[in-house]
Amino acid sequence: MMEMVIQDISLGFGLGAKxxxxxxxxxxxxxxxxxxxxxxxxxxxFMDENMDWRLKSRSLNAQLLxxxxxxxxxxxxx
Numbered sequence: 407m408m409e410m411v412i413q414d415i416s417l418g419f420g421l422g423a424k425x426x427x428x429x430x431x432x433x434x435x436x437x438x439x440x441x442x443x444x445x446x447x448x449x450x451x452f453m454d455e456n457m458d459w460r461l462k463s464r465s466l467n468a469q470l471l472x473x474x475x476x477x478x479x480x481x482x483x484x
Contacts, residue, residue, distance in 0.1 A: 417482050421474060423467050432479050439479060441468060451475065
């Protein structure tokens, strides 16, 4: 019997926040990207019905770095 393995598609990169380097991962899920900072789930990024990116996160760093995260994801997958 052949077993099918499904791998998540992810993108990892460093982000500078204040005087700290954060390792950010954007993991593609069914209809959103899960955002992790230093391996800690931080938020979800998705496109709304108008094809605009939205972020659900309580992390101030995620909100401040949102434009750079979008740029990195679109550069890789667009």
